[in-house]
Amino acid sequence: MTRAVSAIVGMGPGNGAALARRFAADGSPVALLSRGTDFSSQLARELPAARAYACDASQPEAVQAAFAQVAAQQGPVGTLIYNAGSGAWGSVEQVSGADLEQCWRVNTLGLFTAMQAVLPGMKQRGGGAIVIIGATASRRGGAGAAAFAQAKAAQRALAESMARQLWPQGIHVALIIIDGIVDLPRTRAQRPDKPESFFVQPAAVAESAWWLTHQPRSAWSFEIEARPFGETW
Helix, strand or coil, X not given: CCCXXXXXXXXXXXXXXXXXXXXXHCCCCEEEEECCCHHHHHHHHHCCCEEEEECCCCCHHHHHHHHHHHHHHCCCEEEEEECCCCCCCECCCCXXXXXXXXXXXXXXXHHHHHHHHHHHHHHHHCCEEEEEEEEHHHXXXXXXXXXXXXXXXXXXXXXXXXXXXXXXXXXXXXXXXXCCCECCHHHHHHCCCCCHHHCECHHHHHHHHHHXXXXXXXXXXXXXXXXXXXXXX
């Protein structure tokens, strides 16, 4: 049987790149899906059996077209990592309906459409894995996250619904709740007084995602948390 593809939706120099490198290191063909392809194309050249695809997660037609390309060029998707995210920050008096819709489109509708695209192939193969990169905002709505928290809460609810449906069919749906600031050049620049231990390391998040996709079926996890030891919780 042809080795299934690991598809990662949402590419950037943080979690997206780390996820791509970790799953490529396992020998899997890797599909890198993102709205722009400048970064993902460069990364694809560095990884064996990797391809970059343009995919605006907020547009269902674009998601469907991208996954059709993946299937035609690389083969069936056995692992889906949904890392796409969009945040608009402000209180309910500061954000707009358009802000909320965009957050929901990227975080929830994009996941919904990507799942629909990969499930037929996973069912045909008799199993698969879907890992969603979530956020603490899905559990508590901060005053300044009136749009983002709603979208992430909807994403978590969708993930749980799909897990309840798909686990009995051999498809492991799992969620990683990130609680903290991801280590990126811009987040370091914004917090120059913080030590490395303050930040969530993308490579560690990627390792957690890889571990989820390799758990024994008798002890699957639905939700795990990723936070640095110094984070207050």
